[in-house]
Amino acid sequence: MNCGRCSMYGGIKLFSGTSHPALAQEISDYLGVPLSGREIIKFPNENLFVQLHESVRGQDVFLIQTMCPPVSDNIMELLIAIDCLRRDSAGRITVVVPYLAYARSDKKDQPRVPITARLLADMIQIAGADRYITVDLHAGQIQGFFSIPGDEITAFHILNEYFAQKQLEDVVIVTADLGFAKKGRNFAARLQVPMAFVEKRRTGNDNCSEALTVIGDVDGKNVIIVDDEISTGGSIANTVRVVKEHGARDIYVSCSHPVLAPPAIERLRALPVKELVTTNTLPIPPERMLPNIKVLSVGPLLAEVIRRVHEGRSVGELFNE
Ligand code: R5P
Numbered sequence: 001m002n003c004g005r006c007s008m009y010g011g012i013k014l015f016s017g018t019s020h021p022a023l024a025q026e027i028s029d030y031l032g033v034p035l036s037g038r039e040i041i042k043f044p045n046e047n048l049f050v051q052l053h054e055s056v057r058g059q060d061v062f063l064i065q066t067m068c069p070p071v072s073d074n075i076m077e078l079l080i081a082i083d084c085l086r087r088d089s090a091g092r093i094t095v096v097v098p099y100l101a102y103a104r105s106d107k108k109d110q111p112r113v114p115i116t117a118r119l120l121a122d123m124i125q126i127a128g129a130d131r132y133i134t135v136d137l138h139a140g141q142i143q144g145f146f147s148i149p150g151d152e153i154t155a156f157h158i159l160n161e162y163f164a165q166k167q168l169e170d171v172v173i174v175t176a177d178l179g180f181a182k183k184g185r186n187f188a189a190r191l192q193v194p195m196a197f198v199e200k201r202r203t204g205n206d207n208c209s210e211a212l213t214v215i216g217d218v219d220g221k222n223v224i225i226v227d228d229e230i231s232t233g234g235s236i237a238n239t240v241r242v243v244k245e246h247g248a249r250d251i252y253v254s255c256s257h258p259v260l261a262p263p264a265i266e267r268l269r270a271l272p273v274k275e276l277v278t279t280n281t282l283p284i285p286p287e288r289m290l291p292n293i294k295v296l297s298v299g300p301l302l303a304e305v306i307r308r309v310h311e312g313r314s315v316g317e318l319f320n321e
Contacts, residue, residue, distance in 0.1 A: 009060035009091035012310050015052070017065035017081060019074045020283050023098065024064045026299030031307060040077060048073065050080045056090040062133075062306050063093060067101035068259075068282040075101065075120070079127045086128030094131040094309060095124060096302060098281035099229075099257050103138035106145075121145035133305055135281050135298055136228050136256040139179075151315050153305055155256040155279045156183065158296050160190045162277055163224060163254070170249070172196050172221040174214070176239040180227060187226050187254075198225075198239045212242075219247035229257035230278075233264035240271050250274045257281050258295070260288050268293075 012033050016024030018040055028035045037053030063085065065078040078095065085093050105116035117138075124132065125148055132150040137143065143152055163171075173195040175184035181197055188195040196216025223243050230236055230253070240251055251273050258278040260268075265288050268276065277294045284295065301318075308315050 007060055007310050007312065009310075010058055011060065012306065013056055013059040013061045013090075014306075015061060015063045015081065015085070017063070017074060017077045019068055019077070020064070020066045020098070020280075022283060023066070023280055023297075023299055023302075026297060027064060027096075027303045027306065030300050030303035038081070040081075042073075048076055048080055050077070050084045052084060052088055056085055056088050058089065058091040060310050061085050061090040061093050062096055062310075063129075064096045064098075064302075066098045066282055068099065069261075071101050075123075079123055082124065082127035082129050092130045093128060094133060094306070095129045096133045096306065097124075098135045098298060098302065099259075100134050100137060100142070103142055106139050106142055117142050118145040131309065133302065133309065135279075135302075138228055151305055151309065153301060153315065154319070155281065155296075155298050155301070156187060157190075157319065158279065158298065158301065159226075159254045159256070159277055160187055162294070162296055163252070164191060168222050168224075168250075168252075170221045172216065172218055172223055174198060174216075174218060174223050174225045174239065174243055176200060176225055176227045176235045183228070184226050187224075196243075198242050200235060200238065214242055214246045218243045220249055222250045222252070223248040224252045224254055227253075227255045229259050230255050230264055230268075230276075231259040231261050233260070233267035236273075237267045237271060240273060244272065252277065254278070258284050258293070260284060264288075265290065 014028055014033050014035050016035055039051045041049045063081055067074050102116040102120050134152050136154050137152050171193040173184055173188035175181055175197050177200050178197055184195055196214055196218050198214055199212040225239050253273050253276045255278050275292050275294055279296050279298045305315050
């Protein structure tokens with residue numbers, strides 16, 4: 001690969017776990033750097049084994065692994081692969097985790113509960129990662145759970161640009177959650193359209209949420225509901241219902257992470273949503289694809305960030321920061 005700049009670690013080495021081969025291949029194609037060989041095996045006793053097919057001594061290694069199902073296996077695979085790279089004397093190890101699981105467990109908001117996002121960050125560091133790259137964390141403060149440097153990038157520009165090109169009229173951006181208001185406002189500002197909020201309340205630990213009311217005007221408007229992820233689809237289903245009750249015209253949904261855990265697909269299928277626009281931070285298995293789901297790739301963006309990290313160049317420049 002011709003980087004145009006020198007790196008103190010020699011060339012880029014790309015490795016991927018087994019979670020998202022298509023995205024890893026896309027990143028590799030964009031960079032013109034092949035995915036390095038490795039073997040990942042699950043023994044009959046369910047223990048995982050990782051072996052590299054080539055030396056990484058002194059190299060700048062980027063390890064791509066998202067946290068889709070089977071989540072625990074994919075996390076263990078990531079940790080074991082980091083350990084393997086560390087023991088094989090990699091010069092620097094950057095984990096590229098497009099979707100960080102457990103991000104909703106980021107505080108003690110009730111008695112006797114863990115902060116699993118912090119635990120995950122600790123495990124990644126203790127395994128031996130030097131840096132991380134991720135996309136749209138559930139809450140920006142999760143960055144602080146890591147003491148290694150990292151880059152949280154956003155897929156919002158990609159999603160936003162898609163809607164800008166559609167040139168919809170009378171649009172209002174709606175956030176499915178007051179906690180998402182700031183990001184929703186940025187989304188609306190870039191499209192130069194107004195916004196509204198749906199007030200949501202979680203009712204327990206079992207993924208149940210209740211949408212209470214709309215703050216703002218959606219009557220007769222084309223609504224784009226934005227959120228960071230769709231997990232079981234409960235929040236989106238409630239938000240769609242509430243904006244419909246308040247007179248919304250066409251409804252679009254946009255989110256960075258298509259977690260799509262059961263029963264999300266059944267819920268989405270039943271909703272009057274014109275298009276769900278998301279990204280490939282997690283793979284969507286064919287049986288969960290619906291005709292109205294549009295997947296935009298974060299592959300080129302992640303590849304460009306990898307290139308810049310390797311060359312020691314600004315990542316913020318990519319977003320005009
Ligand atoms: C919650 O705070 C997030 O922003 C999403 O609204 C949530 O993760 C979606 O979960 P579900 O699809 O299960 O309602």
